[in-house]
Amino acid sequence: MIDSTVVELSRLQFALTAMYHFIFVPLTLGLSFMIAIMESVYVMTGKDVWRRMTLFWGVLFGINFAMGVGTGIVMEFQFGMNWSYYSHYVGDIFGAPLAIEGLMAFFLEATFIGLFFFGWGRLSKVQHLTVTWLMALGTNLSALWILIANGWMQYPVGAVFNPETMRMEVVDFAAVLLNPVAQAKFVHTVSAGYVAGAMFVMSISAFFMLRGKHREIARRSFAVASAFGLLASISVAVLGDESGYATAENQKMKLAAIEGMWHTHPAPAPFTAFGIPNQQEQRNDFEVQIPYVMGLIATRSLDEEIPGILDLVKQAEGRVKGGQIAYAALERIRADKSDVEAREIFDRHWQDLGHGLLLKRYRDDIENATPEQIAQAALDTVPTVGPLFWTFRVMVGLGIYMIGFFALAFYYSCRNNFEHKRTFLRVALWSLPAPWIAIECGWFIAEYGRQPWAVDGVLPTFYAASGLAVYEILATLIGFTALYTVLLVIEVKLMLKAIRKGPDEILPSLQHPAVATHHANAPGNGQA
Incomplete structure (x- = not known):
């Protein structure tokens, strides 16, 4: 057994690096899609103000992209x-999407980012616009493959345990790609990213308007961000x-923990708007419920039950016993690979092997x-309910706020x-952190709610860690945290410096001479 302190420190390190990233x-x-939209308007109208907008927000995008790459590699x-x-x-399953992301999506994204910045004046308008849209596509493809890998950890499909190699192996890669949890996570996550981009553009535009600077760019950017943000925030909710619904279908314990639902309610289950979960007593000390809502959301029906935590624990107990049988059969197979009876027993019970491994603690x-x-x-299959319960409600509350904010x-x-x-412009400026708080809450719910599993139902977290010394984990934990903090400070300082300078000071230094000459002589340059 690996020291529990090593496991917890390893979890903390990965959580910090992931949430920083x-x-x-x-x-x-x-930002990638908003930049593509702005350049599309420039190509259609020929008005130079839209090109200047594309370049200015592109500079901020480039700073952010560089920091994202630096923090992502370590993970x-x-x-x-x-x-x-x-x-x-x-690794046979998890490694494939990561490799595809690196070889296809990231290289596509990075290549076209270079063309985006250095292609002005060297490519035609339509060619450069194509580059910009491919850059945006690359960013989303990167997210797709990463979330396919993460979705498999949440709901492992398309793979079986091979007693010959003692590891999980892919048997249906299409099932891994089309994993319903991964697909739901992808569209939800990228929509949240669109909200963050819209809020960023709107907040900086509000800052410019409050100071009476760069009004041409600020007004148009604010308008684009308000429409884009409204559509994105509504899509996040949908x-x-x-x-x-995917969680209710495939991760019932996570859903029950998020809801603080200790007992199975008669259908349709209520939604607990407010409560005080008491994990020690396995109940809620106080709760305010809205009838029917949870049943409609989770099952989309009025007659289907949502199992409570304690009923799910009883089901898990049966799977732990099945895991014991699978483990015993596996030991027989390891001793004698020709043991047909042991192989038959293992094939009937291998899906419970992960639950049996929980006993290794x-x-x-x-x-x-x-x-x-x-x-x-x-x-042990029950995650800590309190943090999940409250984090989910913070996320939902911020989501509702942002829908109202973008609608106004x-x-x-x-x-x-x-x-x-x-007053509204000041609210827009100070609302800048809201999407990031909601997004970090969402990732906390996704990952903390999966515990005690590294791969849900397959591999316990404590069984997945490396056998390192505590001082080794502490050294890297402190080192990574310090490095990421420095990178975050650098990002913020570079962003603030670029924003304070504004487009009028930044853009002349970025333009290719041919572009500057062409647009200086263009009729109607800078007109509304």
């Missing part, structure tokens, strides 16, 4: 450093519902576990009077 990713997703190394048994056990000879140890292993911004944009709404 995901500060940069949503802005990359959102993949951790699979070999801190999670070596995980890499051995499921696709979040789809993600919730209590004893090595898991086939001899006591009833008390089996019950405790089943209880779009209304003001349609009336073309938002420049005079100085």
Whole structure:
């Protein structure tokens, strides 16, 4: 058994690096499409102000992209450093999407980012616009493959355990690609990134208008962001519902923990708007419920039950016992590969093997576990309810706020009077962190809610870690945290410097001479 302190420190390190990295990713997703929209308007209208907008927001996009790459590389190394048994056990499945992301999506994205910045004046308008859209497509393809890999950890399909190699192996790659949890996570996550991009553009535009600077760019950027943000925020809510339905279908324990639902309610289940979960007593000390809502969201029916935590624990206890049988059969196969009877037993029970491995926390000879140890292993399948319960409600509350915020911004944009709404502009400026807080909450729910599993139902987290010394984990934890903090500070400083300078100071230094000459002589340059 690996020291539990090593496991917890490894989890903390990966959580910190992942959540730091995901500060940069949503802005990359959102800004790439908004830049493509702005350049499309420039190509259609020929008005230079839209080209200047594309360049200015492109500079901020480039700063953010560079930081995202720097923080993302470290994460993949951790699979070999801190999670070596995980890499051995499921690398056949998990490694493929990561490799495809690097070879196809990231190279596509990085190549066209270079062409985006250096292609002005060297490519025609249509060619450069094509480059910009391919750059945006690349960012989304990167997210797709990463979320396919993560979705498989949430809901492992298309793979079986091979007793010959003692690891999980792919048998249906199409099932891995079309994993319903992965697809729901992808559309929900990229939509959240679009909201972050829209909020970023709107907040900086509001800052310019409050200071009376760069009005041409700020007004148009604000209008684009309000429309884009409204559509994206609504899509987050709609696709979040789809993600919730996928969770109810495939990750019942996570859903029950998010809801603080200890007992199975008669259908349709209520939604707990407010509550105080008490995990020790396995109940909620106080709760305010909205009838029927959870049943409609999770099952899309009025007659289907949502199982509660305690009923799911009983089901897990049966799977732990099945895992004992699978483990005993596996030991026989390892001793004698020609043991046909053991192979037949294992084939019937291998899907419970992961639950049997939960007993490794209590004893090595898991086939001899006591009833008390089996019950405790089943209880271990319950994640800590309180943090999940409250984090979900913070995320939903911020989502509702942003729908209302973008709806009001779009209304003001349609009336073309938002420049005079100085209170609203201040709210827009100070709302900048809202999408990031909601996004980080969403990732916390996704990953913390999967515990105690590294791969849901397949590999316990404590079984997946590397056998490192505590001081080794502490050294890398401190080092990565310090490095990421420095990178975040650099990003913020570079962003603020670019924003304070504004497009009038930044853009002349970026333009190719041919572009500057062409647009200086263009008729109607800078007109509305």
